[in-house]
Every structure is written in C-alpha cells, then in structure tokens.
Amino acid sequence: MSKLIDVIPPEILQKHIEASAEEASRGCRHNEGGPFGAVIVDKEGKEIARGHNMVLATNDPSAHAEITAIRNAASSLKRIDLSGFLLVTSCEPCPMCLSAICEAKIGEILYGATRGDAANINFSDDDIYEIMKKYRMDKPEVKGDWVRVKRSGEIKKEMVRKFGDKLWSTFGIQIEDTLDNIAIIEKEDKLVAVGFDKIDRKKDPTAHAAISAIQYATATWEGASYEEWKNGFDLTGFDMYLNYTPCPLCFAAIHWARISNVYCGMEPELQKGADFSKVLATIRDDENMSLIEKHQLGRTACLVPFREWEKRTNKTTY
Ligand SMILES: [Zn+2]
Ligand SMILES: [Zn+2]
Numbered sequence: 001m002s003k004l005i006d007v008i009p010p011e012i013l014q015k016h017i018e019a020s021a022e023e024a025s026r027g028c029r030h031n032e033g034g035p036f037g038a039v040i041v042d043k044e045g046k047e048i049a050r051g052h053n054m055v056l057a058t059n060d061p062s063a064h065a066e067i068t069a070i071r072n073a074a075s076s077l078k079r080i081d082l083s084g085f086l087l088v089t090s091c092e093p094c095p096m097c098l099s100a101i102c103e104a105k106i107g108e109i110l111y112g113a114t115r116g117d118a119a120n121i122n123f124s125d126d127d128i129y130e131i132m133k134k135y136r137m138d139k140p141e142v143k144g145d146w147v148r149v150k151r152s153g154e155i156k157k158e159m160v161r162k163f164g165d166k167l168w169s170t171f172g173i174q175i176e177d178t179l180d181n182i183a184i185i186e187k188e189d190k191l192v193a194v195g196f197d198k199i200d201r202k203k204d205p206t207a208h209a210a211i212s213a214i215q216y217a218t219a220t221w222e223g224a225s226y227e228e229w230k231n232g233f234d235l236t237g238f239d240m241y242l243n244y245t246p247c248p249l250c251f252a253a254i255h256w257a258r259i260s261n262v263y264c265g266m267e268p269e270l271q272k273g274a275d276f277s278k279v280l281a282t283i284r285d286d287e288n289m290s291l292i293e294k295h296q297l298g299r300t301a302c303l304v305p306f307r308e309w310e311k312r313t314n315k316t317t318y
Helices: 008-031 065-077 095-103 114-119 126-134 155-171 209-220 226-230 248-256 276-283 299-313
Strands: 037-041 047-052 086-091 109-111 148-152 182-187 190-196 239-242 261-264 292-298
Touching: 008 037, 008 047, 008 065, 008 109, 008 190, 008 292, 008 299, 037 065, 065 086, 086 114, 086 299, 095 126, 095 248, 095 276, 109 299, 114 126, 114 299, 126 248, 126 276, 155 182, 155 190, 155 239, 155 261, 155 292, 182 209, 190 209, 209 239, 209 248, 248 276
Parallel strands: 086 109, 109 292, 148 261, 239 261
Antiparallel strands: 037 047, 037 086, 182 190, 182 239
C-alpha cells in the first residue's frame, strides 16, 4: 500500500497542518489546554475529525490533542481501528500519544513543531521519554522515576482485601474471578475511582482501565481542596492498584497523571491490537520496529500557537 504522505497532494497536507495549528490556537484561546492541535485525514485527503488539548477543560491528563482527535474520530466513525488514516498534529507527539496512535492502528503521522520547540515554552516531555525508554512490561519499575511501581503476584488478593466488598456491592464484580482489567485509585485508604476497559463500549481505542480510572478520579473526586481542584489533572499523593501490568499507553498516562504509587499484577494487559514491544520501539524511535512513520511539515505555522501561549502566560523562554 502506498503511503498517504505520497498520495495526498502537498498543498492539501500543508492545509491540514495549518488546520492543526488553528485548532491549537483555538484551544489555548479558550483556556482549554496547552497550545496543541491535531487533525485526522482520510486517504482522499479529507478531514474526518480534529481536536485540541483539553487537559484543563476536562481535568483529564490523557486529553492531549492527538488523543482527543483519535477519540473524536473513533466516536464519529463508531470504530476503534483507524488504520488507513493519517494523523496530522501541530507538534511531535509525546510517548502517551504515540502509544495511543499505535493502539488506534494509525501508521503515519505528520507533525509541525518539534519536541524541542515545545520544551522551549515549558512543555518538555524529555522526562517521560526517558522513563518510557527504560520501561519493560516484565519489569515495570524504572530507576529515577517519579512514580513508584510495585509488582506482585498477590495483587488480586490485596485488591480483594482492600476493595473486595465495595466492588462486589457496587459493581457485582468478584475481582478474584474476573478476567477484565480493573484499575482502582485510592487516597489515604479512601476509594476514589474504579476503572474498567471500555474500548469497545465507548468506541475509544484509548479507554483502557487505568485511563478510565484516572478520568473518573479527576472528574469526580470530592475530597479535593481548592489547590487540588485547581490542578485537577495532577494525582500526586494518590495510589493506583491494577490487576494487570500496564501497557505503554497506561504507563505513560499514569505518569502524566503524576500518580505516586502503582501496585500492579504480574499478568500483562490483554493484547488489544498493538504489539507492546513494537509500541515501545516506536517510542524509542527504532526505525526497524516502529509502528509509525513520522514526517514533518509546516513548522512555522505550528509555532504561531506557541507564541500565543507565551503571550497569554507571559513567559518569554525563547
Ligand atoms: Zn501527548
Ligand atoms: Zn493499557
């Protein structure tokens, strides 16, 4: 199959990269999130969905522009497999978004600004790249990480002891018997959120259990002080329990959510489409194994929303 990047005329690609930049500007003008936008394009070069960073608007640390665009596309097409589409993004994606792009089976991306450009306006994802480069599914602990990950074969028993009654009475779930992935967030022994895989039900390729739990926690937690609400997407001080080992997408989302401790099971998350070792290779930029082909175009247009962001936040880091 020929590459979309070769099939779609360059002037159309340029138009889409400019649209992703406009989308980035729109999001930051409305204070919905950082200055990032994305557009999903079909093989005819037609836009099928777009999105911008919605982290501030939704308190959802996973609502980066690329993921928002993927969610919008999957929901409007009513399918989780977006193979054959091109993702056009105003800035080089972070590891969480790269993982989500793999999960959605999008094989080609076009980006404008670079990671370095984003770092210049204080959106550095160097740390998370470093962590993801060291991540191994069979050994999830990463040295120098800000999230402590503990893996245990006894995790289901521990989850039953701590949350079993509540899960049974509220959801009718016996965690010992279930084959579903379950994620639980607690703070100081108070159950804050429960998440399940909702990929097919929500037609959202990113709706893994850990991400569902994070979204639930940041949207509903009642114990928050004003300070905590103000930074509602930051779950520092919260702990997470998973009956599985997080896939790269979940692991990166846990990091963006700044969860302090993760207790997880020995079983790898059920394979959902993407090959995890290839997802990690994609993040590591291993060209031989990467699931995504990356192209760059229209950097100048994509720096415009960055400048607007700087003006809004009075930061002059250039
Ligand atoms: Zn991202
Ligand atoms: Zn996952």
